[in-house]
Amino acid sequence: MLPLENVKVLSFGTGGVVPDAGKLFGELGANVIKIESKDNLDFMRTIGPDINNIAGFNEANRSKRSFGVNLKSEKGKKLVGKLIGWTDILMENFRGGVMKSLGFGYESVRKLNPKIIYVSSQGFGGGGPYSDFQAYGPMLSSASGMLSIWAQPDDPYPVGSNSPLPDHMASKHVVIAALAALDYRRRTGKGQFIDMAQTEVAVSLIGEHYLDYTYNKRIAKPMGNRSLYAAPHGCYPCKGVDEWCVIAVFNDEEWQCFCSAIGNPEWTKEAKLSTLRKRLKNVDELDEHIRHWTSMLDAYVVMETLQAAGVAAGVVQRAPDTLADPQLKWFGSVVEIDHPVAGPRLYPNVPFKMFGASPFQSSPPPMLGQHTEEICRGVLKMSDEQIKKLVEEDVLHTPANTQGTGKSMFG
Amino acid sequence: MRKKKEGALSVYRIIDLTDSNGAYCTKLFADLGADVIKIEKPEGDPGRNMPPFVDDIPHHEKSLYFLHRNAGKRGITLNLETADGRDIFKKLIKKADALVDNSSPDYMPELGLEYAALKKINPGLVMASITEFGRSGPYKNRKGSNLVDFAMSGVMITSGYPGKEPCLCPGSPAYDAASLYANISILAALHMRAATGEGQFIDVSVHETSRLGLYPWIVPNYSYALNPGAPPPTHETRMGASVYPVYPCKDGLIRVIALTPRQWDALVRVLGSPEVLTMPDWRSFLYRIGNAEDLYALMLEFTQKYTMTELFEAGKREGVPIAPILNIEDFYNSPHTKAREYFVDVDHPVAGKAEYPGPPYKWTETPAAIARPAPCLGEHNIEIYCKELGYSKEDLVAFRSAGVV
Numbered sequence: 001m002l003p004l005e006n007v008k009v010l011s012f013g014t015g016g017v018v019p020d021a022g023k024l025f026g027e028l029g030a031n032v033i034k035i036e037s038k039d040n041l042d043f044m045r046t047i048g049p050d051i052n053n054i055a056g057f058n059e060a061n062r063s064k065r066s067f068g069v070n071l072k073s074e075k076g077k078k079l080v081g082k083l084i085g086w087t088d089i090l091m092e093n094f095r096g097g098v099m100k101s102l103g104f105g106y107e108s109v110r111k112l113n114p115k116i117i118y119v120s121s122q123g124f125g126g127g128g129p130y131s132d133f134q135a136y137g138p139m140l141s142s143a144s145g146m147l148s149i150w151a152q153p154d155d156p157y158p159v160g161s162n163s164p165l166p167d168h169m170a171s172k173h174v175v176i177a178a179l180a181a182l183d184y185r186r187r188t189g190k191g192q193f194i195d196m197a198q199t200e201v202a203v204s205l206i207g208e209h210y211l212d213y214t215y216n217k218r219i220a221k222p223m224g225n226r227s228l229y230a231a232p233h234g235c236y237p238c239k240g241v242d243e244w245c246v247i248a249v250f251n252d253e254e255w256q257c258f259c260s261a262i263g264n265p266e267w268t269k270e271a272k273l274s275t276l277r278k279r280l281k282n283v284d285e286l287d288e289h290i291r292h293w294t295s296m297l298d299a300y301v302v303m304e305t306l307q308a309a310g311v312a313a314g315v316v317q318r319a320p321d322t323l324a325d326p327q328l329k330w331f332g333s334v335v336e337i338d339h340p341v342a343g344p345r346l347y348p349n350v351p352f353k354m355f356g357a358s359p360f361q362s363s364p365p366p367m368l369g370q371h372t373e374e375i376c377r378g379v380l381k382m383s384d385e386q387i388k389k390l391v392e393e394d395v396l397h398t399p400a401n402t403q404g405t406g407k408s409m410f411g
Numbered sequence: 412m413r414k415k416k417e418g419a420l421s422v423y424r425i426i427d428l429t430d431s432n433g434a435y436c437t438k439l440f441a442d443l444g445a446d447v448i449k450i451e452k453p454e455g456d457p458g459r460n461m462p463p464f465v466d467d468i469p470h471h472e473k474s475l476y477f478l479h480r481n482a483g484k485r486g487i488t489l490n491l492e493t494a495d496g497r498d499i500f501k502k503l504i505k506k507a508d509a510l511v512d513n514s515s516p517d518y519m520p521e522l523g524l525e526y527a528a529l530k531k532i533n534p535g536l537v538m539a540s541i542t543e544f545g546r547s548g549p550y551k552n553r554k555g556s557n558l559v560d561f562a563m564s565g566v567m568i569t570s571g572y573p574g575k576e577p578c579l580c581p582g583s584p585a586y587d588a589a590s591l592y593a594n595i596s597i598l599a600a601l602h603m604r605a606a607t608g609e610g611q612f613i614d615v616s617v618h619e620t621s622r623l624g625l626y627p628w629i630v631p632n633y634s635y636a637l638n639p640g641a642p643p644p645t646h647e648t649r650m651g652a653s654v655y656p657v658y659p660c661k662d663g664l665i666r667v668i669a670l671t672p673r674q675w676d677a678l679v680r681v682l683g684s685p686e687v688l689t690m691p692d693w694r695s696f697l698y699r700i701g702n703a704e705d706l707y708a709l710m711l712e713f714t715q716k717y718t719m720t721e722l723f724e725a726g727k728r729e730g731v732p733i734a735p736i737l738n739i740e741d742f743y744n745s746p747h748t749k750a751r752e753y754f755v756d757v758d759h760p761v762a763g764k765a766e767y768p769g770p771p772y773k774w775t776e777t778p779a780a781i782a783r784p785a786p787c788l789g790e791h792n793i794e795i796y797c798k799e800l801g802y803s804k805e806d807l808v809a810f811r812s813a814g815v816v
Contacts, residue, residue, distance in 0.1 A: 001603070001606075001607075003599035003600060003602060003603045004599060004602060004603075007602075020627065024595065028599050046671075047670075053635075054635075055628060055631040055632045055634070055635035055636075056628045056631065056632065058631065058635075059627055059628050059631040060627075060628070124747055125747075125751055125772075125773070126751075126773070127750055127751050127773070128746065128747035128748075128749075128750035128751050129746050129747050129750065130747040131747075132727075133723075133727050133732075134727070134732045135732065135734070136668045136732055138651075138655040138666060138668060138734070139666065139668060139732055139734035142665075142666040142734035142735065142736045142737070143734045143735060143736075143737055143742070144737070144742055145737055145738055145739045145741070145742045146580075146581055146582070147666070147736055148736060148737065148738040148739065149581045149739075150570070150578065150580055150581055151571070151572065151578060152571065152572065152575060152576070152578055155571075155572040155575065156572070157657050157659070157664055158657070158664075158736065159571070159572055159573075159649075159651035159652040159655075159657055160570060160580075160651050160655075161566055161569045161570035161571075161580070161649075161651050162569045162649070162650040162651045162654045162655070163566050163569050163570075163625075163626040163628075163629075164626070165566055165580060165584065165625060165626060166584075168624060168625055168626055168627060169584070169587065169588070169591065169625070172588075172591035172592065172594075172595060172624070173439075173591070173771060173772070175595050176439055176591070176594050176595055176598065177772055177774075179595065179598035179599065179602065180419040180420050180443050180598060181419055181774070181777075182602065183419060183420065183598065183601060183602065184419040184420070184776070184777055186602075186605060187422065190776050191776075192774055192775045192776035192777065193774075193775045194772050194773070194774050194775075195772060195773045196771055196772040197751065197753075197771055197772070198771075199742075200751075200753055200768070200769075200771035200772075201771040203742065203753075203768045203771070204768050204770070204771050205435075205582040205583075205584070205587055206581050206582040207479035207480070207767070207768045208463075208475040208476040208478075208479050208480075208582075209475075209581065209582075209739055210479075210739060210743065210754075210767075210768045211465075211475040211478060211479055211765060211767065212463055212475055212739075213739045213740060213743060214743070214754070214765040214766045214767070215465045215466070215475065215762070215763070215765045216463070216465065216466065216467065218463075219738055219739050219740045220581075220738075220739050222581075223581075224576075224578055224579070225558065225576070225578060225579045227558075228461075228462040228463065229460075229461060229462055230556075233558060234576075235558075235562070235567070235576045235577050235578075235579075236576075237576065242568075242646070242648055244562075244568075244576065244577055245562075246558050246559055246561075246562040246567075248556040248558045248559055250556070307553050307554060310554060311554060312554035312555060312556040312558075312559045313554075313559060314555075314558075314559035314560065314562040314563045315562065315563065316562045316563075316567050316568050316577050317562065317563050317564075317565055317568065318565060318568055318629075318633075318647040319565060319629050319630055319632070319633030319634075319644070319647065320633065321563075321565075322565060322622060322629070322630055323630070323633075325563075325622075326548075326549045326550065327544055327545060327548045327549055327550035327616075327618060327619070328618075328619065328622065330545075330547070330548035330549060330550075331545060331548060331616075331619055333619055333622070333623055334630055342635065345631060345634045345635055346630050346631065346633075346634035347627075347630065347631050347634075348622075348623035348624075348627045348630055348631075349623065351592055351615075351616070351619040351620045351622070351623040351624055352539075352592050352593070352596045352613055352614060352615045352616075352619075352620065353613065353614040354596055354599065354600060354611055354612075354613050355611050355612045355613070355614070356600065356603065356607075356609060356610070356611025356612070357599075357600075357603065357611070409670055409671040410670070410671065410672075410695065410696045410697065
């Protein structure tokens with residue numbers, strides 16, 4: 001069996017956080033329905049010309065079914081209300097206040113389903129002046145202090161990454177909250193409301209820097225790739241353009257391994273580099289020597305040479321490296337899934353193994369409204385007539401009346 | 412008086428063999444009320460020596476990293492490399508719901524403490540084992556670290572200032588990815604156990620979880636770009652400055668997320684609709700990326716007229732997400748942080764009292780909370796060994812002199 005068989009999840013998700021959480025629920029066996037509307041598309045469906053052929057959207061929404069509905073129509077709301085009665089867990093990451101304005105705030109929803117678990121995950125969280133501010137992933141690092149130290153000390157200003165980190169760390173916290181609440185409900189019969197602030201997730205991940213402020217009154221500054229307790233600890237240029245390998249040496253034993261791995265050149269014998277304390281002190285000079293060594297070598301040669309000697313080293317990788325990675329191949333970490341519009345594409349698998357469960361499931365990402373009719377029949381027990389009427393009235397959205405409706409957000 | 416509400420997971424006992432690299436997994440359990448017993452070697456978790464320290468004084472009770480990630484847990488010392496130590500460990504396992512460890516792949520089996528052996532003692536036990544690269548496979552014995560796993564995660568190549576070396580994300584993103592997945596897998600296994608009565612073993616690798624979990628869209632983005640006859644996929648590199656540009660303002664920096672033409676129009680309004688920004692070409696996201704440097708030079712004049720808060724609030728009003736770039740102190744002092752009462756007092760007997768970042772969520776029925784400070788080394792030895800496992804004080808003295816605890 002799959003671990004979360006019989007768990008029902010209703011996802012009002014957009015962008016990264018809640019869709020990614022719902023995907024994981026689905027992969028672990030839960031019955032996940034994504035509520036969507038063609039009138040107000042998940043913005044990830046609009047970053048390309050075809051709503052059903054977007055990599056990020058399709059990745060984040062695998063293993064769930066799509067229920068397309070006009071959320072602003074009374075008839076649509078009524079159907080969604082029935083799905084709320086059906087579900088165990090509701091999770092949402094619309095802008096703060098949107099669910100309430102749709103009539104699906106926690107207080108209304110618990111009247112439909114007193115035992116529901118309702119996880120609300122906003123950028124800033126409820127109960128404060130910024131509760132209804134919109135937040136995309138890169139804003140979480142910005143507004144949490146994380147970005148202020150995600151830089152080299154001499155950068156003109158911090159820019160962090162073009163990936164939305166920590167969006168996908170926040171999504172895991174959503175899953176944890178929902179599963180823990182479900183566990184409590186199983187024992188007590190009680191549901192509850194969980195109000196998550198994604199910026200607080202980011203803060204929690206760098207909590208030691210906050211303790212540096214509350215204990216020591218020090219405002220952390222960027223350290224780049226350097227460490228307070230390892231040297232070398234950095235990212236070094238290798239042969240080619242924009243090719244890099246990182247190296248981390250934590251103690252003097254590893255340092256000896258490092259020196260012999262690179263052939264014990266003269267500079268490694270200098271007394272000022274002989275202990276960790278000295279290497280930390282003379283780290284600029286140390287890094288200069290290492291850059292000189294790495295820049296003539298292929299990044300993979302650097303990694304393999306050092307790993308063979310027991311030194312932590314890793315190529316700064318891109319997508320093709322992932323596909324070639326022997327360890328990930330061994331685990332089957334990347335899977336190919338076919339899709340009626342996108343065709344066969346590669347996606348990450350669940351990155352852990354549960355030896356008491358059957359293999360995780362990964363069904364193709366849904367087209368908008370792909371399962372509307374199926375859910376109407378199976379869950380809402382509606383007749384074909386009723387369904388047909390509501391599709392005609394544009395209350396229900398199916399691929400037949402949504403394909404080609406999208407428009408790229410980039411104009 | 413009403414009984415104080417308990418956390419959602421307060422019925423569970425988690426045995427925690429992780430060092431600081433897996434500590435976030437069990438911290439999340441402790442935040443939700445589980446009884447987490449952290450087992451350290453008699454000399455202590457190496458994470459206790461991780462700088463910086465309270466008052467910059469190196470001390471095994473004062474590491475900030477340790478204090479944050481171990482708050483809420485109880486702590487005992489135990490040497491699993493002694494026969495008595497293993498006997499005591501098995502007694503603990505008997506009453507535990509889950510065990511988390513992050514020793515090297517062969518360590519627990521060499522001690523005879525592999526899952527199959529522990530399951531005989533407690534069939535309901537869930538065990539998650541976090542290793543750097545996994546418990547099998549060609550990279551099984553490789554050396555990892557947060558930096559190495561972040562480099563291999565695919566996120567680092569896109570992190571940092573354009574044209575400079577890729578830059579590590581602060582915190583421990585790679586280890587925390589593993590911790591988060593380990594936590595999820597344990598909760599899923601406990602859910603399954605409620606139906607089957609059986610525990611199970613879970614294999615979690617830092618390499619795999621950070622590669623697939625920190626930014627799962629990397630492989631699909633690449634795969635979707637591979638089309639017959641189409642240009643090769645974009646070279647992954649550091650684009651943070653052009654995709655989500657950062658601008659100086661009166662009192663700091665802001666980051667702008669203007670992706671759609673509508674958001675761009677809103678941004679122009681926020682800045683007082685200066686004519687030079689109303690050129691129609693600027694409405695295209697791709698045009699802006701292609702001309703990022705020119706745009707940056709143009710924008711400076713206007714963004715610097717306003718404060719972070721003015722731009723943050725005007726962005727909300729007009730419909731373009733603008734984030735203030737807060738430093739640690741700014742976030743701490745933010746009115747929103749205060750309104751949510753996010754920071755909570757924690758009093759540590761040696762490190763002293765300070766405000767700690769609280770759990771990142773508020774629960775209506777079962778509060779999430781930091782119930783106690785991080786344990787001092789061996790702080791709960793007497794409580795757990797004598798009061799809970801039934802050893803006498805004399806036993807404990809004998810264990811200590813034999814190097815067991």
